[in-house]
Amino acid sequence: MAVRNIFIRSFFHYSSKSQSIPRFRNQASKSISGAPGRHCRNLIVIFQRYGFLPSEVPNYLSKIKFIHTQSSEEVERLGIHEISPAAIRNVVEISVRFGLTPGDVIEHVRALVVLGFSETTITRILDIVPTAILLREDRIRDTVEFLMGIGIQKIDIDRIFGLFPAIASFSVENRLKPLLDEFRVLGFSLNEIREEVVRNPKILGFENGELSHCLEMLRSLKCRQAIKANICRDGEIRAGYEVKLRVECLRRCGLTYRDAFTVLWKEPRAVLYETQDIEKKIEFLVGKMKLKVQCLVEVPEYLGVSFDKRIVPRWNVIEFLKMRDEVWLRNIVNLSRSRFYDMYVKAYPECEKMYGRFGVFRSRSRHPVGMWKLFKPPRFPMSGEDTRNIKSNMEYLS
Known part of the structure; x- marks a missing residue:
């Protein structure tokens, strides 16, 4: 039509x-x-x-x-x-x-149709x-030809523009080609780049040099191997994109670019949390706890623990005890469950009720009462040869 x-x-x-x-x-x-x-x-x-x-x-x-x-x-x-x-x-x-004029709008939209975009994508x-609609047809055509040049099919190009419309405003010479060169310098093959672009077109939104910073931070992490493997489970490109999203989230909340990377490097578990969870934690930190967002640089572990299971119950206890200084923020995050219970909850029955199931800490044996007899090793009678060996060793020592 x-x-x-x-x-x-x-x-x-x-x-x-x-x-x-x-x-x-x-x-x-x-x-x-x-x-x-x-x-x-x-x-x-x-x-x-x-x-x-x-x-x-x-x-x-x-x-x-x-x-x-x-x-x-x-x-x-x-x-x-x-x-x-x-x-x-x-x-x-x-x-x-x-x-x-209406003719200008018609001409620009018709150019998108000629390039093969569906009505849904144009919308x-x-x-x-x-x-x-202000861009020339040849500029968008260059973007389409660039994507086809790395092996992406035409039907996937329509999907890429639909999922990531911002690519329509990108310059091939100043944005897309430098990004492709950066991918190759980092060691990714053309097949890996093509597969990742088709799977998640939003990776084309990396600024020049941004992916290098993200991967440099990931490759220098000093954390448990299980955490690092979980972050990179879908590949380094996807992991770098997840870091980019968290950095942008922290910057929106008030941290500088450098401090955002510092927080993620010190507490890589924050990469495993969704950005909505991070925003909720920071909102609670600033709005409820009345602390500055910059304290995350000193206590980045705050973003790596559970909000409902650790932060909120422990904050209720701290607020009840009126201990409002920056020292207890580290205690909320870093103290073990038993240590926090002994220091802040055990002596106050009100706090124990407030802490709920997260505060009742009792050391439990590994086995039910009476089972230890079944796990006790049996005793064997000592033979005469064993007795002579023991006596000879004792005479040697004396």
Whole structure:
């Protein structure tokens, strides 16, 4: 199907189906001159359905004058059918900001169709990267040819753009080729790169040199082999991407780039936790404990322990005892269960109830009572030869 004016078609797609249009008595409907009353009200309702504020509608309609001359019957037969409200809003805002005409938008979207992208992928691109309609066709074509050059099939290219639309705005010479060279310098073959890109296209979002920093940190970890093997269970590229996500999460929470890497290097178990869990722990640290996020550099183990099983129960005890200084943060994280129980919980019955099942610590024997008799080694009678050997050894020692 030929691609025509996307946002006009989608606006009237809903207006033709609406049976009743409510009357608006506001300044928005009065400030648009030259448009018929009913048609104007239809446009206001449609804009509001796509998330525009009532105060924004007059400004957009005054700048998109051609929309008043379009009939719903004409535009109903044209365009992409499956398009999200966010994509519609993005296209309108980009058109108003850069002065694009309907013909410009049609031409740019048609270029995406010619390159073989599906309607779902085009919608994703307009939703996530609306500035892609400003790019020349040859630039996006270069990106497609670059992916085909490393052996990716055309059907996978459409999927890559759908899962990671930001690649539409990447420059091949300044972004993608240097990233490919960096992969090869790190020792990855072309087959490994291709398989990982198809499996997780978001690895193409690495900045130049970022993957090297992530893998350098992973390869220099001094932790238990089981933790390192669990981090790299899906390969080093995927592990490097997981480190990238955690670094970005820590930076959003207030740490510097260097401190974020320091925290992950000291506590690699944090890489095994989801970013939502890390954000929840930091939110609890700053909001509930009233500590600064920079204390994670001194006590990075905080991110490597269970939130529900260790942090929250122990914090309840510490808060009850009113011990609010930075010393107890390390005690919350590093003390063993029995040590923490003996120091803070055992002497206070209220704390023991508060601590719940995490506080009742009793040393239990390995076997039930009375079973030790069954595991006691049997005694054998001493022979005469054994007695003579013992006496000879004792005489030698004397």
